[in-house]
Amino acid sequence: MNIIIPMAGMGKRLRPHTLTIPKPLIPVAGKPIVQHLVEDIAALVPDKLNEIVFVTGRFGKDAEDHLLEVAKSLGAIGTIAYQDEALGTAHAIWCAKEALHGKTIVAFADTLFRADFKLDETKDGVLWVKQIEDPSSFGVVKLDDDGVITDFVEKPQTFVSDLAMIGIYYFKKGEDLAEEIKYLIENDIKKGGEYQLPDALRRMTEKGFKFGPGKVDEWMDCGNPAATIDTNERILHWKYPNSQVSASASVEHSVIIDPCFIGENVEISNSVVGPYVSIGAGTKVDSSRIKRSIVQQHSKVTNFILENSMVGNFAKIENKAQVLSVGDYNIIE
Incomplete structure (x- = not known):
């Protein structure tokens, strides 16, 4: 199992704290956000971790050394990949394309969760979701009668689903995702000037790949100071x-x-x-x-x-x- 952690964002909503430290390294409950994330994933997946790739900006040696030590503590090889331009979620994953093979989890570093899940090996992948009251500010998934994901809708202004994607994805074969992201980039398919992961996922479902929803008990945000303080409270209460x-x-x-x-x-x-x-x-x-x-x-x-x-x-x-x-x-x- 490989894990790819896109974390190159500037964290503007957490300034001034992110002026000197990248957002995923801000501590909550005594550990950096990204460390909680990878440890929680490692505790839930049954497969041995091979490689953890952190897709970062130019954060400096101290930050990179800390990330590599996190991977080492979980028995995995740690790798740093760079996203020097903010060209979207699909592009961030593409920066770690060498790790897109075999079983792969992609987890965006501003997402913390609490769950007790098992990977559904009958599906080509799993997208973790949380049922929310107001989905208009999130990307959501649509399901068919068999519980298979059929579409991905970004920030719907009319109701189509209340299952919001939390930013954690499992692919049975990372090569399949790599092929679709490569298609987006080679054909310059962008939305809002960026290569978007839901566009790659949609192409996969149109080709017959079957994704199921994985549901989490809690979804915790660290996007701004108030949300980070709230997440600190919830993790302390939990751990x-x-x-x-x-x-x-x-x-x-x-x-x-x-x-x-x-x-x-x-x-x-x-x-x-x-x-x-x-x-x-x-x-x-x-x-x-x-x-x-x-x-x-x-x-x-x-x-x-x-x-x-x-x-x-x-x-x-x-x-x-x-x-x-x-x-x-x-x-x-």
């Missing part, structure tokens, strides 16, 4: 309900309210942390109250109340004591 506190962390005169993730060499003093807080390695928290937030590595939070917040690496947040004379009915926020 670390009793909190995970590193053995090297120091917690003095403080309360940790489950669930939380506290990284290595974190120092917490005179504070209340949690619930639903992730704190990265080397961060110091003093005389503060933090809940439902992500604080990344080597930052410092002093005399501060944080809620529904994201704090980057090497940040310093401090509320210095003040001399005040506050009258009746005044509010200071």
Whole structure:
């Protein structure tokens, strides 16, 4: 089994956090988004992983080394492929075309999920979907009476289906997908100036390939700060309900309210942390109250109340004591 992870997007909706770190490496519940993704896929597929290809921008050696280490930890060969132009989802997969052979999973790196699924080997592929109330902002699939996917509709303005594609796909033969993407590129078939994966999938179904829907229990988004904080909460609740506190962390005169993730060499003093807080390695928290937030590595939070917040690496947040004379009915926020 090969896994292809397209992750070259700039993550503009997560700025300023993505100005210095690519979105898939933003941590939630103590791990980068992309690491959660590949670990969750590896835990659910029965086949041995051969290769994991990360299709990236030019993120730099540190980011690439981290990705290769993630693949190695799962017993797979890690490979970096580059998408230097934003030419669409099909083009991103084409950048990893050498891995499009045999059983292949394509998983876009801004998608996290919770599921207990089995690969349907009677089908040529599986597309994972989630039933949603308002499908007008998503790509959806249409099914026939036998539960086989017959069409793919992008952002339907009139109702055709409520099964949204979440960005995870299984192909029994990656070569079949490669052939259709190659056709799109060689014939310059684009939509909105980009080569789109649903166009390749549609060509496959028109040729008789049978895809089935795989349903997930939860679909978690990391597209913007609010969604990322929500995903952090859900993963903590799911994976670390009793909190995970590193053995090297120091917690003095403080309360940790489950669930939380506290990284290595974190120092917490005179504070209340949690619930639903992730704190990265080397961060110091003093005389503060933090809940439902992500604080990344080597930052410092002093005399501060944080809620529904994201704090980057090497940040310093401090509320210095003040001399005040506050009258009746005044509010200071």
